[in-house]
Amino acid sequence: MIAVDFDSQIYGIDSNTGATWAIAPGENLLINSMAKNSAGQIYVAGSDASGVGHAPLALLDLDRARFTIVADVPLQTIRGMAFGSGDVLYAIESGFADIDDLYTIDPLTGMVQFVGSTGHTAIQSLAYWNGLLYAYDNANLVPGPGLVTIDPATAQTTDVNPAVSSGTNDFQTLCFDSAGVLYGASTILATIDTMTGKPDVYAGLYPLVRGMEFMDPIPYAMRLTVVGACPGTLQAAIMGGSPRDRIAFLYSIGSSGPVAIPSGPCRGTVLELGANASLGVMSNSGxxxxxxxxxxxxxxxxxxxxxxxxxxxxxxxTSNVVLVD
Known part of the structure; x- marks a missing residue:
């Protein structure tokens, strides 16, 4: 899983154990939500740092662990986002009198369309599955909200289980895996039963996670990310190895290959680098x-x-190849 905190720092999370590791430091963005479309593109949005009432919508480049602002959204604070059917992007904003309103956002232009008011005041998350939006109202009321569904056409909400309140659980983000299992996170990681609304908390998280999504699979055993601006100082990182594996970071200039390793323990392994492929640095996986x-x-x-x-x-x-631009 990929995750971000409010200061736009990027993290990896093992969805099975909750193990968390830092991938990249933050940029000049205040992030409160994350959403993935059907093409696997991951967008983030959050709060307006300038105070003019417009929140930036940004696209996450996983290879380079950086954000590119793609649109200026005329909303003050986007608390949750999710792509629905047809890749319609839905967003929750804390609106007038702190009532949470549902909007759609055009990712190309940033233009918004008001759908309706949810009537809730403490929604910090949004996810979509099988025609419905799901959100978690963190208002600490007993009995109280907790997990709710939202009609994408009207913003009408339904409490999944009035007998299950948010209680001490505070979920800042929701996302579904490919099998339809709902996950929630903040400083905890849990699965949430969409029929009963009951969360099963199974790990603590050291960042306060504000956005989280499952990454689409890639045809490589490891996922490589290269952090830093070019020209400048870079750092390469992989996820997907096993403890104590020996990792070589290789590079080439110019052509993209392929080229087979001519000798050594991995002789014959095909790299997607040029014929001038060279060893950069070595590291051991943790x-x-x-x-x-x-x-x-x-x-x-x-x-x-x-x-x-x-x-x-x-x-x-091998990992994927990252072109450093």
């Missing part, structure tokens, strides 16, 4: 199977030409 390189300088002349790929010397598996 207890969660993640590895990070030391920081390394990259000159301007290589920007747009430098390709990086990770090779697991323990298994001879």
């Amino acid at each position: 207890q969660f199977g993640n590895a990070r390189s030391i920081e390394f300088p990259v000159p301007a002349v290589t920007c747009g030409q430098l390709r990086i790929q990770a090779l697991n010397l323990t298994t001879c598996e």
Whole structure:
């Protein structure tokens, strides 16, 4: 899973254990929501840092762990987002008198359309499954809201189970996995039964997570991310290895290959790098199977030409290739 906190720091989360690791430091964004469309693109939005009443909508580049602002949304605070049928983007804003309103957002232009008022005051999350929006109202009332469904056409809400209140659970984000299991997170990680509204908290999280989504699978054993601006100082990181694997971060300049490793323990393994592929740095994966390189300088002349790929010397598996632009 990929996650962000309010200060736009990016984290990886193991959905089975709740193990969390930092991927990239924050940028100048205040993030309160995350949503993934059918193409696997991940958007984030949150609060207006300038005070003019417009919140930026940004696209997350997983390869480079950075955000690109794609639209200016005329909403003050976007508390939750979810893509619905036809990739319609829905958003919750804390509106007049703190009543949570439902909008749609055009990701290309940032234009919004008011759908309706939910009548709730403490929704901080939104997710979509099988024709319905799901949200979690954190108002600490007994009996009280907790998990609710929202009609995407009218914003009418239904309490999934009035006997189950939010209580001490405070969910800042919701998302579904591919099987339709609902997950919620903040400083805790839980699955939430969509029939009963009951959360099953199974892990604590060290960041306060404000947005979370499952990443689409890639045809590689490991996922590589390269953090930092070019020219400048970069750092490469992988997830998807096993504890104590030996990881080599390889690079080439110019052509993209493929090229087969000519010798050594991984002889014959095909890389998606050029014939000038070289060893950059080595690292060992930690207890969660993640590895990070030391920081390394990259000159301007290589920007747009430098390709990086990770090779697991323990298994001879490879990662995706990241073009450093």
